[in-house]
Amino acid sequence: MRKLHSAALAALLALPSAAGAQGDNPVWDSFGGNAGAQKFSPATQITPQNVGKLKVAWSIHTGDGIHTRTNWGATPLFVNNTVYVATPTYRLYAVEPDTGKTKWVFTAKNAGAPGGYKSRGASYWQAANPQPGQPCQKILYFGVHGTLNAVDADTGKACEGFGNHGVLNVEQWNTVNRVWPISLTQPPTVAGDTLVIGYSGVDWQYKVATPGWVWGVDARTGKLKWTFNSIPKDMLNQTGTANVWASMSYDPKSGLVYLPVSSPSPNYYGAARLKEMPLVTSVTALHADTGAVAWSRQLVHHDIWDLDTNSAATLVDIHKGGHVIPALVQATKQGFLFVLNRLTGAPVYPIEERHYPASDVPGEKASPTQPYVPVPAPTVPDRTPAISPLADLISFGSCSKRLAELRDDGRFTPPSVRGSVAFPGTVGGVEWGGGAVDPRSQTYVVNSSLVVETYTLIPRAEYNALVKKEGKAKAGSAQAGSPYAFKIDYLLNKWGMPCWTPPYGTLSSYDLKTGKLLWRKPFGQVQKWGFYMPESWGSPTIGAPVITAGGLIFIGASMDSRVRAIDLKTGKVLWKHLVEAPANSTPAVYTYKGKQYVVFAAGGNPILTPRTSDQLVAFALPD
Amino acid sequence: MKLRLGRGIIALAAVIAIGVSTYDYFSTATGLQRTGGVVLTGIAGVLMLAAAFGLMVRARGALATTLRVLILLDIIGTAVAGYFLESGCLMVAMLVALLGWGLSLCAGRGEGK
Numbered sequence: 001m002r003k004l005h006s007a008a009l010a011a012l013l014a015l016p017s018a019a020g021a022q023g024d025n026p027v028w029d030s031f032g033g034n035a036g037a038q039k040f041s042p043a044t045q046i047t048p049q050n051v052g053k054l055k056v057a058w059s060i061h062t063g064d065g066i067h068t069r070t071n072w073g074a075t076p077l078f079v080n081n082t083v084y085v086a087t088p089t090y091r092l093y094a095v096e097p098d099t100g101k102t103k104w105v106f107t108a109k110n111a112g113a114p115g116g117y118k119s120r121g122a123s124y125w126q127a128a129n130p131q132p133g134q135p136c137q138k139i140l141y142f143g144v145h146g147t148l149n150a151v152d153a154d155t156g157k158a159c160e161g162f163g164n165h166g167v168l169n170v171e172q173w174n175t176v177n178r179v180w181p182i183s184l185t186q187p188p189t190v191a192g193d194t195l196v197i198g199y200s201g202v203d204w205q206y207k208v209a210t211p212g213w214v215w216g217v218d219a220r221t222g223k224l225k226w227t228f229n230s231i232p233k234d235m236l237n238q239t240g241t242a243n244v245w246a247s248m249s250y251d252p253k254s255g256l257v258y259l260p261v262s263s264p265s266p267n268y269y270g271a272a273r274l275k276e277m278p279l280v281t282s283v284t285a286l287h288a289d290t291g292a293v294a295w296s297r298q299l300v301h302h303d304i305w306d307l308d309t310n311s312a313a314t315l316v317d318i319h320k321g322g323h324v325i326p327a328l329v330q331a332t333k334q335g336f337l338f339v340l341n342r343l344t345g346a347p348v349y350p351i352e353e354r355h356y357p358a359s360d361v362p363g364e365k366a367s368p369t370q371p372y373v374p375v376p377a378p379t380v381p382d383r384t385p386a387i388s389p390l391a392d393l394i395s396f397g398s399c400s401k402r403l404a405e406l407r408d409d410g411r412f413t414p415p416s417v418r419g420s421v422a423f424p425g426t427v428g429g430v431e432w433g434g435g436a437v438d439p440r441s442q443t444y445v446v447n448s449s450l451v452v453e454t455y456t457l458i459p460r461a462e463y464n465a466l467v468k469k470e471g472k473a474k475a476g477s478a479q480a481g482s483p484y485a486f487k488i489d490y491l492l493n494k495w496g497m498p499c500w501t502p503p504y505g506t507l508s509s510y511d512l513k514t515g516k517l518l519w520r521k522p523f524g525q526v527q528k529w530g531f532y533m534p535e536s537w538g539s540p541t542i543g544a545p546v547i548t549a550g551g552l553i554f555i556g557a558s559m560d561s562r563v564r565a566i567d568l569k570t571g572k573v574l575w576k577h578l579v580e581a582p583a584n585s586t587p588a589v590y591t592y593k594g595k596q597y598v599v600f601a602a603g604g605n606p607i608l609t610p611r612t613s614d615q616l617v618a619f620a621l622p623d
Numbered sequence: 624m625k626l627r628l629g630r631g632i633i634a635l636a637a638v639i640a641i642g643v644s645t646y647d648y649f650s651t652a653t654g655l656q657r658t659g660g661v662v663l664t665g666i667a668g669v670l671m672l673a674a675a676f677g678l679m680v681r682a683r684g685a686l687a688t689t690l691r692v693l694i695l696l697d698i699i700g701t702a703v704a705g706y707f708l709e710s711g712c713l714m715v716a717m718l719v720a721l722l723g724w725g726l727s728l729c730a731g732r733g734e735g736k
Contacts (some may be wrong), residue, residue, distance in 0.1 A: 530647075530658025531707040561654045580651045613651070 028588040029079040029124045036315030037249040039436035039546040041589035045596035047550045051565045051575045057620035058100030062087045064614035072603020074121030078590035086122040086142040097592040104156030108144045123187035125219045143184025146171030168222035179206045189248040191257045191288035193219045198244030203265040207481030209240030226291030230279040239273040241265040242280035246432045247312040257288040262308030266479035268415045268486045270304045271363030283330045295345035301367035306426040307333045311434030331430035335380030336373040349375040349515050359414035366414040375515040379448035384423040385500040395493035415455040425453030433544025442512040449540035452491040452500045457484040503538035519571040524558020542584040542605045554598050556583020581613035626730030632723025634675040639716040640668030667701045
């Protein structure tokens with residue numbers, strides 16, 4: 001009965017996945033759980049009543065742990081009756097869903113010199129009618145530097161017919177303003193038989209850089225179908241990036257793929273790119289088969305804060321006023337939740353254009369207005385949090401003194417030479433995991449960081465002197481080609497304690513039918529030198545929540561190495577368990593042989609804390 | 624007798640604190656691996672052990688008083704650290720150490736009379 005219930009829910013409520021269901025077992029076949037990045041599982045076996053009994057079902061180590069600087073944000077996939085995960089040292093694991101026993105491991109031959117040891121996993125495609133006995137009817141894809149590897153999901157062998165013997169050289173298309181090689185940290189988004197590929201770059205190093213290419217390729221062969229670029233041709237000699245480095249979502253019904261388009265280069269000084277570029281820092285819908293723009297909505301005008309749109313839009317049908325609105329929720333670094341009609345881009349809840357302060361830097365012209373979303377309420381307050389009396393006291397007033405030196409006009413304070421407060425700064429707000437939605441109730445849950453940063457523009461001559469004195473690493477980001485380099489810092493006291501009052505991170509739940517905030521709680525715990533700070537302080541987070549039909553939220557994401565189960569209705573933490581490093585990723589939920597599992601990649605993320613691991617760990621109720 | 628027992632209990636608690644800290648430092652099961660906090664509690668345990676031996680050598684006088692004060696501060700500090708490290712074992716060890724410290728204090732006063 002429970003199985004039937006799960007299967008029926010999967011069929012009725014969740015957006016279709018690339019692979020559909022496998023018997024009674026709904027799949028978890030993409031970075032966001034399904035094509036619509038809903039991060040929702042119809043599984044009901046684990047409930048608020050029994051979650052306290054959850055135990056480790058299996059745990060494996062991928063062998064990546066020998067490297068201390070790995071950055072593992074992979075969502076494990078459950079599809080083809082197998083759990084798959086790609087690792088930061090460019091390997092792909094296939095394991096048994098109930099035991100964790102390794103089926104096969106694929107090691108990329110073209111890994112070459114160590115890159116960033118960074119991976120956000122793999123993606124999965126399968127033919128509409130897989131032919132038994134034929135290779136590569138089901139394919140896994142994962143990036144290695146500027147290449148994409150295609151691996152047969154059944155055998156773990158390279159798909160010879162894809163690219164050059166299973167390796168597609170995406171770098172070959174990095175031909176305009178190439179100042180660095182691209183990196184495919186994020187696996188491609190599967191949109192029907194098209195793979196939509198974005199890239200990661202470094203948009204703070206150069207004024208003119210590789211533009212925001214997105215490529216659509218054939219899932220079977222890797223043959224290029226179309227190319228999209230967010231930057232107008234006549235601006236290519238003034239700027240670059242505005243790329244798509246995060247995951248995307250896809251609506252199979254409309255054939256639209258939704259791109260979170262990031263900010264243009266150089267990130268923090270835009271005098272040379274004052275001309276309107278409507279597709280940058282936007283959510284843009286493309287026809288997945290042609291790459292043609294269906295609609296686009298800019299989320300930050302003339303972005304000089306690095307406020308990349310950084311997560312896949314969550315697709316959900318909202319029942320409102322007797323109508324069903326095909327909607328998406330685009331969470332942002334600003335902590336805004338743009339709720340839009342996903343077919344037209346029209347706002348479901350009003351978006352205001354609010355006035356914000358001007359820049360005082362020569363040549364720079366900050367946009368006089370910016371989009372502001374009052375409903376749903378932003379995850380981050382409009383004003384910078386007050387100085388923490390404790391942090392100020394133990395540093396003999398250094399926090400207050402530092403704040404007095406900075407420019408702070410609240411949201412969208414432009415970067416300045418004297419230094420500006422950035423709240424929320426480049427780490428958000430909401431990070432690349434995005435939110436999760438329960439499509440039955442249209443309840444949306446999202447974690448958010450509350451981190452105060454400082455942005456300082458450094459005149460070129462001063463920067464050059466700094467480089468000579470302190471070296472490039474300490475001097476800041478070059479923004480070469482523009483008159484200013486740039487430095488970003490957290491507002492910390494001399495002991496490394498945040499100068500602002502907690503919480504440092506929250507988890508929020510919204511009713512999308514009304515836009516109302518249902519609850520908001522501090523989430524996670526900061527851990528410094530091993531010491532845990534109070535739970536009421538919360539923690540900055542990287543990674544995302546998932547929701548189950550059993551009424552639970554599962555999430556890692558926080559600085560402390562714990563994974564948690566939370567009551568969807570109340571936000572109360574019902575269960576937590578220590579893992580070997582922060583699970584700065586999105587968990588996967590699946591049911592196999594009648595048992596529900598929740599699996600986390602506990603790899604850590606050096607942006608949050610130095611502790612990293614290579615643990616893949618699954619939890620289930622005891623027999 | 625009480626004095627010897629008290630010193631022995633302090634030494635035992637210190638050894639437990641050192642053991643727990645060492646385990647926490649190397650084990651991936653505690654959430655404390657390679658953290659400065661457990662290095663601190665480990666060092667505090669070593670100092671407590673040394674002070675307990677010091678009390679065995681010199682049970683009376685200014686040095687003994689100083690050692691007792693230092694041991695108390697060590698117990699309080701390690702217990703607070705244990706609280707923030709969420710290490711129940713460390714806190715229990717410090718409770719035991721406090722018991723030993725109390726016994727040693729009572730015995731010291733008795734001998735003083």
